[in-house]
Amino acid sequence: MAAAPPAATGAAPGLRSAFAPPDRVRAFSALIALALIVLYNIIFTTNFLTLNTFNANLTQVATIVIVGVGMTFVIATGGVDLSVGSLMAIAGTIAPLFLLDANQFGAPWVGLALAIIVPLLVTTLCGLFNGTLVTAIGLQPIIATLVLFLGGRGIAQLIVNGELREFRNLGSPLVPSFEFIGLGQVAGVRFQIIIMAAVVIVAAWLLRATTFGRYVLATGGNASAARLAGVPVRRVLLGVYCLSGLLAGYGLIVVAINKSSDPHRVGEYMELDAIAAVAVGGTPLSGGRATILGTLIGALIIQLLRFTLIAHNIQDGITRMVIAVAIVIAVLAQRQRAS
């Protein structure tokens, strides 16, 4: 493991591509697993290829993909962000506060804009807080993000006094516009898909084609070597935790889809799903390498696995056990390929 140079150095590219083209092979084997699940469903699950099935899975997949992309960047630096689920709950409970009255902030569009911008800003700041604990205080990422994992949901619960808020009954003319970002369509394509595609494309570009992406991988490969080579490690770490926080702001859209904000449920277990998607997609949890496409495929696998089990009336409990086993198998398979 230690012998493999970080991708950023690009040492001996000929050898590497000949014996261990890691990202492509990993993403490829995940793709085969995905194809098998889809094939199984086409044959054995009734009504699999319908719009209903597609819509039923879309919200969940989009959430895992978007939060998972942020997690991919954090994991690429050798860290982890356990706070994403709680941050989703914060974003989800803040957003409706701006929709109560159309003219609360002068003009209706101002309230709508605030309902989107403020939650994203708050979760990004939460990410900055995580990053500061990691860089300035030197806490391990698990512990640093544990603080907001615990406290974040408490904040969300306090914002709405622990109540489930249904805002479709508010009668505010802003609510339909807010719902549009969750359920609306642009040229026949669900808005969610557009957001998901945009996030994946921008993230893949960030990771592959920018200095920031190369810095992220270098930091995860070997932080002290990266520092000596002039990589601004602190700023890179702050950047990835902010990005993860920003993407966890997607919780506001989950709330828009559900037409209600529930501080206990929004984003629950999302850190698990996101980490699982990253691991199943082939990004090594030790950092230094990452694949956004893999995370997309990993998220599809996790959700389709869950859907398949539910569609065949398998109990929720057994579904969780199967997904746990899938995570372990994915991590084991990665390790064997790495060694």
Place this chain on the structure above:
Amino acid sequence: MASVFTTNAATPRSLTRERAISALQRQGALIALIVLALFGVIRYGPKFYSIYNIFDAFLNNNTYYALIALGMTFVIITAGIDLSVGSVAVLAAVTAARLSGLGLVPAVGGAVLIGLAIGLINGGLIARFALQPFVVTLAMLLFARGAALTLSDNAPVMVDFAAGFTELGSLHVGPVPLPVIITAVLYVLCALLLNRTRFGRHVLAIGGNEEAARLAGIPVGRTLLLVYAMSGALAGLAGVFLAALSFSGSPTGAIGWELSAIAAVVVGGTLLTGGVGSVGSTLIGVLLLGLIFVILNFERGQGTFQLNSFWENLIRGAFLLVVVIFQSRLARSGAEHRQGG
């Protein structure tokens, strides 16, 4: 060069300072515990230090966290982490409730064995395949919760009152409830295990430097396997107590227990980087966290402030934050002084 002279000149003072720092790091939680307890005694009077409040309301309800934190101490000393303990406790509670009709011994034995088995799987995957503890135990968190839901048909399982299982929760020796006594005995045994046995030295050595421990001939794999097995078995026992005291095994309970346990271990002064730690300091951490919530409850009872239960998560998070920042500052300034000397 210059540093040699300055260090020499400052030796007595820097030694005192280093001692003060290490005493504060070791005893900070204890001092806070004593101060809080005194505060409670003075402010709330006999209601606070009544035998019922101390032994039954306070100590008995903290046995779960105490047991989980005990296993977690060993895991964290090896520089690992066990996120599965809350789910394992729930699975054990459901198992104990299901088996409670067969009597006390099968219910306790079965539940602890289930915890042990899951701990062995954790340890096996971590030791044999060199997987990261947080991923393995995170997957096991999901697995054990799923197993608990399956075993309980998604609903709380009531215990069988006829077969004697609930006596585990109601028996007292003098004023002291049985779970408290069992927990205390386990703490003493584990303290001896860590400080007086070869196994304990191996645990500390692995956390200090796993590669060096391996080169020194320490059976790293076997030690890690045992540490995670212990954590699983203790979580299983915590689940048994939960079932005995709440008269049911609920598949949806114990969410976030792993985090409370980690917080207690850290608050006690055990370093998350491994290699350092003690059983006694974990006990202090557990009691301190428990006492804070007792005092908040008393204040709420006196109407000082209106706190709903959602503050609990927030306070836990904030408390963990303050402690880890304090701890890392102390550890850092301690290390700088040692380097200087």
